Each structure stands twice: as structure tokens, then as C-alpha cells.
Amino acid sequence: MRDSTITRAERDGRRRLFFGLRPSADCASSWLQGARLALGEPDWLRWQAPADVHLTIHFLGMVETAAQARLIGTVTAEIAGQRAFAIHAERGLWFPDALRPVVLAMSVTRGVSLTHLAARVANAVRDASLSSDPRPFQPHITLARLRRRHPALPVAPSLSAGRFSASELILFESAGAGGPVRYHPCHVFRFTGSVSA
Known part of the structure; x- marks a missing residue:
């Protein structure tokens, strides 16, 4: 359930939005546990909550509330018939690279289905007359x-590869009034079919 706190952005009629996919809870928990065992609890890192682990498909930034219905409509039309597909996460790494790290992440195989979905969502965003990332x-x-630059960044932890099913696209809101950022689902777009084990 969404936090009932009304953010400043919501009062202004805007929300910070992005489209993303969620890995399975088992995958997210396994990666977080492995990374924390390897790195401990350094004060220069802020861990994601397991429920907030996600793969960003398209970042939107601040979107007027009035434009959200139009956006949902264009995405619904653009990805109609999208079938569920498998996503392969490969290894732990500093992203975008170890020289300019912003996050600790799992790398993801850039498969045809994933790339095609990202392109379709980008098209829908433009069709909704919103700025495209x-x-x-x-x-x-x-x-x-x-949280800050680290002068002697350790080697990224060795984390187990994982495979999970992408069966829905989620429109998330980033919310955090002076505290940790949390990600609240605003709308879910279901895919058709299923992925074999």
C-alpha cells in the first residue's frame, strides 16, 4: 500500500515517475544477501529494500498528474500483446563503471525482448508528448x-547469476520526503503468456 504521506510533488500536481520491471523476490534477496556478506555495512553505501529492487526500463522524471492518464493510454496501446519473457542477470558490478560508480548493480543480458520493450515504451512516452530520456x-x-565517493572502492562482489520472468511492466513513483527513496507502483501493465522454467 502507498504511504499516505502527501509529498510536495503531489501537492504541486507532479510525480517523479519511471517504468520498470521487478525481479523475483528470491533473486533480489539472494543478491542483496550476497552483496552484504561481501561488503558488510559501510556507511558510504545505502542498500535498497528488497521490495524496491528493480530494473529501470525508462526514466520519466517529474510528470504532471494530468498527463498520467494519457501516458498510461499510450503505453497500453504500444505494448498490447507483449509476451512475458525471461531476463538473465549476470554478475555484480559498479555502475556505470568502477571509475565513476553511482550504484552497485547486477548486470543484465541485453536480450531482444528486453531491448524491444524499452524501445516500445520510449515510443509511447513520445506519443504522450512527454520528454523522452x-x-x-x-x-x-x-x-x-x-552515498558519496569512496577513495578505495573494493572490487564488486561476486554474485550468483539469476533468471527471472518479466510478466508485467510497472509505472513507479519515486517518493522520499527527506528520507530513503521508496518506489510505489502507480499502474501495472500485464504481459500475455508465461515463461517456462
Whole structure:
């Protein structure tokens, strides 16, 4: 359930939104546990809550509340018939790289289905007359964020590869009034079919 706290953005009629996919709870818990065992609890890292672990498909930024219904409509039309597909997470790494780290993440295989979904969502965002994220799609799953630069960054932990089913696309809101950022689902787009084990 969403936190009942009314954020400043909501009072202003805006929300900070993005589209994403959620890995399975087992995968998220396994990666977080492995990373924390390897790195401990350093004060320069802020761990994601297991329920907040996600793969960003398209970042939107601040969106007017009045534009959200239009956005949901264009995405629904654009991804109609999207079938569920498997996502393969490969290894732990500092993203975007160890020289300019922002997050600790799992790298993700850039498969055809995942790349195609990201392109379709970007098309729908443009059709909704919203600004499209200019950054290239670089799929990864964030496990922790760096609070500050670390002068002697340790080697990224060796984490088990994982495979999970992408069966829905989620429109998330980023919310955090002076505290840790949490991600609340605003709308869920279900895919068709299923992925074999």
C-alpha cells in the first residue's frame, strides 16, 4: 500500500515517475544477501529494500498528474500483446563503471525482448508528448547506491547469476520526503503468456 504521506510533488500536481520491471523476490534477496556478506555495512553505501529492487526500463522524471492518464493510454496501446519473457542477470558490478560508480548493480543480458520493450515504451512516452530520456538504455538492477565517493572502492562482489520472468511492466513513483527513496507502483501493465522454467 502507498504511504499516505502527501509529498510536495503531489501537492504541486507532479510525480517523479519511471517504468520498470521487478525481479523475483528470491533473486533480489539472494543478491542483496550476497552483496552484504561481501561488503558488510559501510556507511558510504545505502542498500535498497528488497521490495524496491528493480530494473529501470525508462526514466520519466517529474510528470504532471494530468498527463498520467494519457501516458498510461499510450503505453497500453504500444505494448498490447507483449509476451512475458525471461531476463538473465549476470554478475555484480559498479555502475556505470568502477571509475565513476553511482550504484552497485547486477548486470543484465541485453536480450531482444528486453531491448524491444524499452524501445516500445520510449515510443509511447513520445506519443504522450512527454520528454523522452536521452540516455541510452543500459539495463542493470540496482542493489545499493553510493552515498558519496569512496577513495578505495573494493572490487564488486561476486554474485550468483539469476533468471527471472518479466510478466508485467510497472509505472513507479519515486517518493522520499527527506528520507530513503521508496518506489510505489502507480499502474501495472500485464504481459500475455508465461515463461517456462
